[in-house]
Amino acid sequence: MGLELYLDLLSPPCRTVYIFAKKNGIPFEFKEVELMKGDHISEEFGKVNPVRKVPALKDGDFTLAESVAILLHLARKYKVPDHWYPADLEKRAKVDEFMSWHITTLRQHTGKAFWLKTMAVALLGKPLPPEKIEAGLQELHATLKQLEEVFLQDKPFVTGDKISLADLLSICDIMQSFGGGHDVFEGCPKLAAWRQRVESEIGVELFIEANGGIQDAKSFSEQKIPPEVAKRLMARLQHHLGQH
């Protein structure tokens, strides 16, 4: 029994892990965990990750949650090329800094865009009022500005000349806000150019393989969500609405 990766490609950190493993030729068994079907509430998945989130990793008896931990573990175990997590002390620190920062900023705010635009329609059967959506997107605009001005600056990638885990995590987070049909790159030529570079490094085919599903917003509203799952999802939507 080899490496198992428990993923739902609708989730940005899952996409990051998926792309990273594929790009580095890391052999793994794809264990699909469909959040919209409530797979993560199952007893079986609870044994893999008691916190019941994706992504999760299982390697024999060893289980691991949290995308940052999984990415670092895979990078070390499979000795991937240096640029993903550079050995250089300062470059490595910059990746750590980004990975820490993005969890409560980019991840949260791009996720919110997705919930307010796409999940709201799927759960409520109609879009939210535009002012509510716009209010919710304000933090995202501020965060993208920080991504550009603090982390990217005038460099091709976050650490400099080469792609790293930082770029991979961000691109997958940002694609989530596309899921609502919201083009975050509109009016941000620098970010748009960076996106092209990242996509090109990953390879268009792999990029689409991972991110294609999230861009098909229409399919969400057509999903049949089990009542138990719908209840949990509604609570989460309320949480996003309650924040502003």
Added chain:
Amino acid sequence: MVVQLYLDLLSQPCRSVFIFAKMNSIPFEFESVQLCNGDHFSEQYGKVNPLRKVPALKDGDFALAESVAILLYLSRKCNTPDHWYPSDLQKRARVDEFLSWQHTSIRPNAGIMLWLKVMIPMTLEKTCPAEKLAAAVETLNETLQQFEDKFLQDKAFIAGEEISIADIVAYSELMQAFFAGHDIFDGRPKLAAWQKRVESKIGQDILDEAHKMIQNPKQMTVSQTALEAYKVRILKLLQ
């Protein structure tokens, strides 16, 4: 050249960095950044950390934010003993896993206690609504349970037999709720035992130094600018 650490010891991640540096006798210049004074809004501090948060590190021209990044940088640069960030692949993964998870669990859910129990009375001159506090306590209890069940289990420390960066971070974050006046150890003997083990490793001298600001949070003085910023944040919390 000695590193500069920009810290406010009222802040949990600052205490993590402070405690770690002290335990490893890492020489540093303590640059005080008092959030209650609005120091983090200054032009000068913006050059150190444009994200305007604490902690921050400066090592010559190199500037670094985010406590997790700072802790890892110091452990590598100063070659701290292996147990802090074990070279064993699986133990290291356990540390990474905790350091990642805590951002959206312990940090907000323990951290909010200071806001609800200290900052609200201080800024709005009234006590926090009971239902709000009750809801926060319930969420914190769920987080504490997850911490015990998944991260601690029956081990002495998060990564196993020895203390690591994960325990220092967990300790600082959890103690924020405790110092705010919410006893997280009541009815949790496993957590209390872990706390005692961590404190015994840190040592009373370092603890006294690290806690001198946070142990009496009600005594903090807040500048007008900071007060206005806090009011905005609190009103958002109370919505």
